[in-house]
Amino acid sequence: MTLPSHARAVIIGGGVIGASVAYHLTKLGWSDVVLLERKRLTSGTTWHAAGLIGQLRSSSNMTKLARYTADLYRSLEAETGIATGFRQVGSISVALTTERQEELLRLASMARAFGVPVEEVGPSEIAERYPHLNLDGVVGGVWLPTDGQGDPANIALAMVKGARMRGAQVFENTRVTGIRRSGDRVTGVDWAAEGAQGHIACDNVVNCAGMWGREVGLMAGVSVPLQACEHFYIVTEPIAGLTQLPVLRVPDECAYYKEDAGKMMLGAFEPVAKPWALDGIPADFEFDELPPDFDHFEPILEKATHRLPMLAEAGIHTFFNGPESFTPDNAYHLGLAPGTANVWVAAGFNSIGIQSAGGAGMALAQWMEDGARPFDLGEIDIARVQPFQNNRRYLKDRATEALGLLYADHFPYRQKATARGIRRTPLHHLLEAHGAVMGETAGWERANWYANPGQERAYRYSWGRQNWFSNTAAEVAAIRSGVGMYDMSSFGKIRVEGPDAEAFLNRVCGNDVAVPPGRIVYTQFLNARGGIEADVTVTRLSEDAYIVVTPAATRPADQDWLTRHRGEDRVAIVDVTAAEAVLAVMGPRAREVMAAASPDDFDRFPFGTARQIELGLGLARAHRVSYVGELGWEVYVSTDMAVHAFETLMEAGAEAGLKLCGMHAMDCCRIEKAFRHFGHDITCEDHVIDAGLGFAVKTDKPGFIGRDAVLRRRESGPEYRMLQFLLSDPDPMLYHKEPILRDGQVVGYLSSGAYGHHLGAAVGMGYVPAKDQDAAALLASDWQIEVAGRRIGARASLKPMYDPTSARMRA
Structure with missing residues (x-):
């Protein structure tokens, strides 16, 4: 075995993800690529994956990657001679509750917006496509005809062969023992193999180490938070007469089913998972199974034999337990690691590695080639990681919940229950004392809404109006007609x-x-x-x-x-x-409250300015700016004075009826004002002109990043326009990803949505094609939003529907 002394890229990990990255880099002409695998190829997680290949994901770009993956797997055999076993068998997801049915109908609407073939099906149609299913309790479901399944190991080996055909070198039984770094750059990788050891200098290193990804990340000084969990499935003996079937998912029973070669596989994402290898993965782990835990799996199996009676008669050929890696938010890690110039990550695939690998490898390779993301990858970008999330106890606690959430109801506003309370603002205890119900963002505990005296201080989730709907309505009313205050310290x-x-x-x-x-x-x-x-x-x-x-x-x-x-x-x-802690005092009576709390002059305090003020007995810095579209100030105060500032403002606001407000109220107000939300309404692939934010770009200023692109788009006109929509029916709820229809045709989808308590109905925002489109003609069209299969009329506007001239904010 002779390893090279230098490589343009060293890929660590020989599972399906590392294979895909190597394959796609070599397709781009990177012949100087080395892949190192600690044992044999696919011996970690890939070899025992279920091989489900779905098309529909949670966003248009993730769906784009999944569709690319399926197309790639169809073509690999012709290229490499290795059969991937890809079969387009379709998939059926069934609902046993009305809430799950609402979720599936919303998914079907989203699929139409993303261009994925989909069909809503009732019990009788489900029985036609899956005659073995016990329909007891089945409400309905969705049919995705382009979904499929494949052979995970062969898929990986086909991509490895394709990479080798274009010059990549692949070394098995070669363990990475260290990663050398100078400043923000990795300079090379130390390895050991069969009594030999050495070093490869490299221009890039790619962490595709799967469940070893966290430890490899630490070698490079990078946080890659993931945790291995036990994952269970059974495979039956051959069942006489069993022919090809769609993939079947019954999320209300935590189960999925796959027919393969006349046998049935039953897999599960149980509600409470079992983290594995908390003290480290055994050094000799290779194609290993974990000890069976039939007691843990038995509740799933009991429901499955009722749902699919043939299982009760079939013998069990294999009861399998193997590890897979899960991340804190159930989204995988991809991209250039923060704080580094050449450390790349593709790891933590949350049991969807096979259906994600092709697209993930393509996207990362293109990113490495161009030095920029090919399109928005924010939901999986490793840059979203908070450093504390690499804490092992945190990962254990969160992984126990995360696996089960894959098949839980994906209700809007659902909060994680585990690993909470890590980051608290200095005002946390005071907000709780006033009835705050906390949510979590990036580890921060934030007041999302305030319970009334005697009201349960907890979320009751649904797809309709949740238990805090009227609470947020009252908070919005305070901001719009009186004065509200919310804690922005986590920003x-x-x-x-x-x-x-x-x-x-x-x-x-x-x-x-x-x-x-x-x-x-x-x-x-x-x-x-x-x-x-x-x-x-x-x-x-x-x-x-x-x-x-x-x-x-x-x-x-x-x-x-x-x-x-x-x-x-x-x-x-x-x-x-x-x-610094930050308190936002917002509403028509905000000036009155500020004047009662401070001797400074708030009558001559222009919008868009900041100044130091006296506040109570201390000092603060007041910023006259607003994310809710009202007169107001954001008050910045050092954390040691935060409690005093809160008490001072609460006392000063008593006469004006100051009301504590939460993040849900803030979001409602901002969408009524058509303020954009980063990550939803605006991303790295949304042009600033199309987003309607050209007013915030000064092209007479030379030399800033993106200036030429802004000038070109100003000359050509926008490709898309961001519109605000108000439903004509006050009952339906909007969240995001609902299709937008213009004159009966789907032309886009909502990037964000919330209930507009002041406007009296749900409000959404989204992009629609606008190349060479007259604004008046655009607005004169017949607009509808599709919600769970139902098309609802909507009024569209280019200007904010609430206070379009910003007179209130600048008063």
Whole structure:
């Protein structure tokens, strides 16, 4: 065995993901690729995967990757001579409750928006396609004809062969023992094999180590939070007369079924999972099975024999228990690791590695080739990871829940129950004392809504109006007609300071930050295509210091974007989120409350400015800005004075009827005002002009990232337009991904949705094609939104439906 001394890319891990990355890199011409596998290819998780290959995922881009995967697996045999076993058998998901049926109908609507063939089916139609099913309790379901199944090991081996055919070198029984790093770059990988050892210098390293991904990440100084869990399935003896069947999913019973070679497989995602190898994976692990736990699996099997009676008569050939890796949010990790220049990750696939591998490998390879994401991958981007999530106890607790959530009802606003309470603002205990019901974002506990005295302080989930609907309505009413206050302390705060701070931020930001101290600038970080990488406010604190305020969940990614583009500029970029608490005082009576809490002059305090104020007995910095579309201030105060600031504002607001409000109310208000939400309404592939945010870009300012793309789009006109929609029926609820229909044809889908308590119906936002479209003709069209198969009339607007001139916010 002779390993090379240098490679353009070293891929660690020889499962289906590493195989796909190698295959796609070599397709792009990267012949100098080395894949290292600690034992034999596919010997970790790939070899025992179920091999289900679904088409529909949670977003259009994830669906795009899944469809690419299926197309690839169809073509691999012709290219490599290795059969992948891909069969397009279709899939049926059935509902046993009306709530699950609502979810499936909403999924069917989403599939239509994404161009995936789908059909809603009733019990009789399900019986025609799956005659072995006991229809007891079946309400309905959906049929996806293009779904399929394949042979996981052969799929991986086919891609390995394809990579080798184009020059990749693959080494089995070769363990990575260390990763050498200098600054933000990995310089090479140490290896050991069959009594030999050595080092490969490399330009890139790719962590495709599966359930070993966390440990390999630590070698490179990178957080890759994932945890192996036990995953169970049984395979029957051959069943006489059994012919090809669709894949069947019965999520209400935590089960999936697959016919293969005249046998039946029953797999499960049980509600309470079993994390595995908490003290580390055994060094000799290879094609290993875990000890059976029939007691753990028995409740699933008992329901399955009722649902599929043939199982009660069939003998069990295999009772299998094997490990698979799961991430804290059930989304896999892909991309360039934060804080590094050449460490890439593709790991933690949450039991969908086979159906994800082709697309994930393609996307990552293209990213590595171009130095930029090929399209929005925010929901799986490794940059979303919070450093604390690599904590082993956290991963154990969260993984126990995460696996079971794959088949749980995917209700809107569903909160994780495990691994909570990690990050709390200085006001946490005070908010709870006033009835706050907490949700979690990026580990932060945040007041989502406030319970009334005697009301249960917990979520009761549904697809309709949940138990907090009227609470949020009252909070919105306070913001719109009186005054409300909410805790914004979890929002990210990044201090950018140094002699080159202005020049640096003017290169990264689309708007002009060369403003006097005390001015607030709303802006975006743009990429070279004019897409939106971040949506922030930048406040100039002094001649050489700014504070950038970002969403809580994107703070690590936004800070990483700044760091990557610092170049030779003399600036320090520091996360100061925990240094200050923030209270937002919003509503027509906000000025009255602020004046009662502070002797400063709030009558002559222009919108878009910030200044230091006295607050009670202490000091604060007040920013006149709003995400809810009302007169108001965000009050920044050092954490040591946060409790005093809260008490002062509560006392000052008593006469004005100040009401504590939660994040749900804030979201309702922002969507009524048509303010964009990063990650939903605006992403890296949404052009800033199409998003309707061109007013925040100053092209007379030279040299900023994305300037040429903005100029081109201003000249050509928008390809898409962001519209706001208000349903004509006040009852249905909008969340996101509901199809948008123009004159009866699906033309897009909602990027976000919420109930507009002030406007009196659900509100959505979404992009529609607008190339060479007159705005008046666009708005004059007949618009509908499809909700769970039902088409509902909607009014469309380019301007905010609430206070379109922003007179209230600037009062």
